[in-house]
Amino acid sequence: MPVPRLTVVVTRRLPETVETRMKELFNVELRDPDAKMTRDELGAAMRRADVLVPCVTDQIDANLLAQAGEKLKLIANYGAGVDHIDVASARQRGILVSNTPGVVTDDTADMTLALILAVTRNIPQGLAEMQGGAWKGWSPMAHLGGRIGGRRLGILGMGRIGQAVARRAAAFGMQIHYHNRKRLRPEQEDVLGATYWESLDQMVSRMDIISINCPHTPSTFHLMNARRLKLMKPTAVIVNTSRGEVIDENALTRGLRAGELAGAGLDVFEHGHEVNPRLRELPNVVLLPHMGSATVEGRAEMGEKVIINIKTFADGHRPPDQVVPGML
The missing domain is CATH 3.40.50.720 (NAD(P)-binding Rossmann-like Domain)
Incomplete structure (x- = not known):
């Protein structure tokens, strides 16, 4: 039967x-x-x-x-x-x-690098200028961004996706640092050229770019809270392709508006599709509709x-x- x-x-x-x-x-x-x-x-x-x-x-x-x-x-x-x-x-x-x-490891890691480049090289501003018909021609001082080669990338969460981000970032000449619940084996660190930080606070305060690649759990909720966001350098940027709840979105918005951070690239948000309207208004923020794995x-x-x-x-x-x- x-x-x-x-x-x-x-x-x-x-x-x-x-x-x-x-x-x-x-x-x-x-x-x-x-x-x-x-x-x-x-x-x-x-x-x-x-x-x-x-x-x-x-x-x-x-x-x-x-x-x-x-x-x-x-x-x-x-x-x-x-x-x-x-x-x-x-x-x-x-x-x-x-x-x-x-x-979706590689897809999400690709999007992480895309956001890093979009924020640091002012890609959305250039796109908006072209689509709006406002471009008047090349100028030596227009749209100046920053070179990512040589910058320190701090990866928060060194699982499959974090490691895939590290491999891509290394190809761009970035210095790889990470904080993780469990340290990688020495041979894994050697392959990735990655430096481990036991203290998240110390890592955050020294990085040029922070990439969030950890899952949302009770222990990671608002892991990047107002206090930690204030530890970041004013020239630093933060990118999140993991879960929005890891960052205190209101605190992030305040820091960006106050010039305490240089920029942010976000594919995920603390309250799902309900994005803080103040965050939408900021010129130094790139927002995507949760398309990292798409x-x-x-x-x-x-x-x-x-x-x-x-x-x-x-x-x-x-x-x-x-x-x-x-x-x-």
């Missing part, structure tokens, strides 16, 4: 190739049109699904998990970060959580990992990318 197929509910539209493969393997409910589910819709989806496929826009807390009932057995997150899911509460209720690590290849590979996690679970085995509270 054939084993009944799992009911899989997907909360957002995914690449067509991923959705097609899901339809072949599971009883899948796809999201059409593509819009963020309301909390009530998300709760209802969790009650009728064997497997839920959410993404970063879906906040799945303990109260929502309490409404899930007995059917839901796996939350196969479409994305590497799981700070929007209460993994501990899910585990207590016998619900497994998986994610998609590793597949490549066709990366999105497809994320979907492939989701499918593998669900298929492995359906076959009675532990999902290869299962997340447990001790990993966070």
Whole structure:
């Protein structure tokens, strides 16, 4: 007798190739049109699904998990970060959580370097001038930025993405420094040419550029708070392609407005898509709409990992990318 197929509910539209493969393997409910589910819709989806496929826009807390009932057995997150899911509460209720690590490492690292260059070389200002038809021709003193070769880059979080950023930055001639929860092995430091700082305060005060590449956890919330931001040199810039909650956005905005920092490049924000309006007005800030991992290849590979996690679970085995509270 054939084993009944799992009911899989997907909360957002995914690449067509991923959705097609899901339809072949599971009883899948796809999201059409593509819009963020309301909390009530998300709760209802969790009650009728064997497997839920959410993404970063879906906040799945303990109260929502309490409404899930007995059917839901796996939350196969479409994305590497799981700070929007209460993994501990899910585990207590016998619900497994998986994610998609590793597949967007290079894409995010590329965007980090793009932001560093955009902020230090005034690329958005030049683009705006050209698009507005205001360019009057070349001038020796126009649009002067700064050379990144020789500058000190301080990487906060030296996991897969942090190391990928280090390799790219080294190719631009930057000096690589880092702070991490756990120091890398000596041979890893040698390959990356990276200097470890046990004290985040000391590293922050000496860097020309800070790159945020750590996940959002209770211990990293506002890790770059008002006090630490004030430690940065007034000529320094900060770039964030990780999670917005790591930086105190209001304090950052105040520092930029006061000239205490030279600039910022942000792909993520503390309150999701609700960006501080004062931050939007600053000429020394480059803002992007959370597009660090947005490549066709990366999105497809994320979907492939989701499918593998669900298929492995359906076959009675532990999902290869299962997340447990001790990993966070």
